[in-house]
Amino acid sequence: MKINKYEDISQIDRESKKDYIDRHSAFVYCENKTKKEEQFKVKVKIGDEYQHPDDPDHYISWVQLWNGEKMLTQANFTEGVLGGVAGNLEMDFYIVPQKNLKLTAQAFCTKHGLWQSDEVLVEVE
Amino acid sequence: MKINKYEDISQIDRESKKDYIDRHSAFVYCENKTKKEEQFKVKVKIGDEYQHPDDPDHYISWVQLWNGEKMLTQANFTEGVLGGVAGNLEMDFYIVPQKNLKLTAQAFCTKHGLWQSDEVLVEVE
Amino acid sequence: MKINKYEDISQIDRESKKDYIDRHSAFVYCENKTKKEEQFKVKVKIGDEYQHPDDPDHYISWVQLWNGEKMLTQANFTEGVLGGVAGNLEMDFYIVPQKNLKLTAQAFCTKHGLWQSDEVLVEVE
Amino acid sequence: MKINKYEDISQIDRESKKDYIDRHSAFVYCENKTKKEEQFKVKVKIGDEYQHPDDPDHYISWVQLWNGEKMLTQANFTEGVLGGVAGNLEMDFYIVPQKNLKLTAQAFCTKHGLWQSDEVLVEVE
Numbered sequence: 001m002k003i004n005k006y007e008d009i010s011q012i013d014r015e016s017k018k019d020y021i022d023r024h025s026a027f028v029y030c031e032n033k034t035k036k037e038e039q040f041k042v043k044v045k046i047g048d049e050y051q052h053p054d055d056p057d058h059y060i061s062w063v064q065l066w067n068g069e070k071m072l073t074q075a076n077f078t079e080g081v082l083g084g085v086a087g088n089l090e091m092d093f094y095i096v097p098q099k100n101l102k103l104t105a106q107a108f109c110t111k112h113g114l115w116q117s118d119e120v121l122v123e124v125e
Numbered sequence: 126m127k128i129n130k131y132e133d134i135s136q137i138d139r140e141s142k143k144d145y146i147d148r149h150s151a152f153v154y155c156e157n158k159t160k161k162e163e164q165f166k167v168k169v170k171i172g173d174e175y176q177h178p179d180d181p182d183h184y185i186s187w188v189q190l191w192n193g194e195k196m197l198t199q200a201n202f203t204e205g206v207l208g209g210v211a212g213n214l215e216m217d218f219y220i221v222p223q224k225n226l227k228l229t230a231q232a233f234c235t236k237h238g239l240w241q242s243d244e245v246l247v248e249v250e
Numbered sequence: 251m252k253i254n255k256y257e258d259i260s261q262i263d264r265e266s267k268k269d270y271i272d273r274h275s276a277f278v279y280c281e282n283k284t285k286k287e288e289q290f291k292v293k294v295k296i297g298d299e300y301q302h303p304d305d306p307d308h309y310i311s312w313v314q315l316w317n318g319e320k321m322l323t324q325a326n327f328t329e330g331v332l333g334g335v336a337g338n339l340e341m342d343f344y345i346v347p348q349k350n351l352k353l354t355a356q357a358f359c360t361k362h363g364l365w366q367s368d369e370v371l372v373e374v375e
Numbered sequence: 376m377k378i379n380k381y382e383d384i385s386q387i388d389r390e391s392k393k394d395y396i397d398r399h400s401a402f403v404y405c406e407n408k409t410k411k412e413e414q415f416k417v418k419v420k421i422g423d424e425y426q427h428p429d430d431p432d433h434y435i436s437w438v439q440l441w442n443g444e445k446m447l448t449q450a451n452f453t454e455g456v457l458g459g460v461a462g463n464l465e466m467d468f469y470i471v472p473q474k475n476l477k478l479t480a481q482a483f484c485t486k487h488g489l490w491q492s493d494e495v496l497v498e499v500e
Contacts, residue, residue, distance in 0.1 A: 001441050001443060001444055001479055002444055003378075036208075037208055037210055039212065039215075054221075055306075056305075056306035056307035056329070057306035057307075057329065061328060066376050068376060069376055069377055069487070069488035069489070070203065070205075070485075070488065071203055071483055071489075072202070072203055072205075072206045073200055073201060073202050073203065073206055073216075074200070074201045075198055075199070075200040075201075075216075075218075076198065076199045076200075076201075076326060077197070077198050078195065078196055078197055078198065078311060078360055079306070079307065079360070080195070080197075081197045081198055081218075081220055081221070082220070082221040083162055083220070083221035083222060083223045084223070085162055085221055087164065087221060089219075090164075090219045091198075091200075091216065091217060091218055091219065092216060092217035093200075093206075093216055094214075094215045094216065095206050095207070095208070096179075096206070096207040096208035096210055096212060097208060098208045098209070104376055108446055110328055110329070110445075112444070113444035113445065114444070114446075126316050126318060126319055126354055127319055128253075180431075181430075181431035181432035181454070182431035182432075182454065186453060191251050193251060194251055194252055194362070194363035194364070195360070195363065196358055196364075201451060203436060203485055204431070204432065204485070229251055233321055235320075235453055235454070237319070238319035238320065239319070239321075287458055287460055289462065289465075304471075320453065320455075321453055322452070322453055322455075322456045323450055323451060323452050323453065323456055323466075324450070324451045325448055325449070325450040325451075325466075325468075326448060326449045326450075326451075327447070327448050328445065328446055328447055328448065330445070330447075331447045331448055331468075331470055331471070332470070332471040333411075333412055333470070333471035333472060333473045334473070335412055335471055337414065337471060339469075340414075340469045341448075341450075341466065341467060341468055341469065342466060342467035343450075343456075343466055344464075344465045344466065345456055345457070345458070346429075346456070346457040346458035346460055346462060347458060348458045348459070
């Protein structure tokens, strides 16, 4: 099956395509340095400038956070978690690293499949 | 199967029992008032004064957040998400309420089963 | 939150209540004896005489199989897995027991909450 | 992150590599024809000639079944579901197709990451 990847929407002309790509893309937000064995916050957010529906037949039903080849955590959602209002699904995970991290998030839209974030590198001292 | 519930550990004498109950209990932290259709942060944390192991054969493998009879979200964890170090598993969910909330969290320990938080009421204007 | 349990529908008069209870109830089907360390099939089926919808806003989104206090497996479903047709969600798990089993299944309906099966005892020689 | 794919082990010389690839690979077993709106059984099995451990720090923790770009179902497992004995994790899903299927399974090993099956085509009349 296809894994959709983020594209820089400033390079895309068509408004509907910008919207489609942006609202499905997963973004990983965190510090780029941290300390070994300390709690480390990682925010995952779906969409940046555009919002995704939260309709019964069209919503983001799960998000995974990976460190390299290892899945750390997966959050599943029941439709309606955003009150049925279009928005940006978001969650904060707190992990404890032992060495450098290579974080990637994936999100699954019930209508438009699988989307993968860019990789985020974190230096762990 | 049994659902374990939080007990006030200040009322418990035996240190090992305080530890056992506290480190498995799920706690829901959020404001007690919010506005309809606004993003609302809900923190779920496992344990308060005591820490839970993150060992391959003994860790918290999932946490659910419920609003009344509806499950909103479930986060699954792979062992090692806390770096193999004892700690307090924690995550922030962001939901969008339409009316008053009755939030409950459940956590599953791979050795000690299911634990349910107290219910937290949120007034939604 | 409330855990709904199976009631014997032959004891219930009202047709709509029979339907409501039956179509949500989880049933565990397996042999009542097996051998240690041998693969053992456990079928979980939701509903018996009545069928449950598979609508985007109303479907069975997950099923868990428990052995006593330990969750063995959880299957999550995307709406549409039954083709949008009312039916009886069903799956077969294959487990390998080491000692006697006390099996329970739970099912979550996105509209009508959590339902728990009767407990099924299996003797393991 | 990397998605490992099945390789024909008869073409591989090294015994340890045959074992590594086979025991992690997901296989989809089902009829190649079925009827619209009829219940259809799909078996997913991990490994064929070689067995995978079921150790606390090394086991298959989830399996997904996809139809094209849509995930149909995901089963999560707690370590010990195979009694701690090396074996072939297996489950049967029952789906109801509306049109031709393109089935793929993915499996996640807690030590060796993500593995994807070959695609299986099913004609639906």
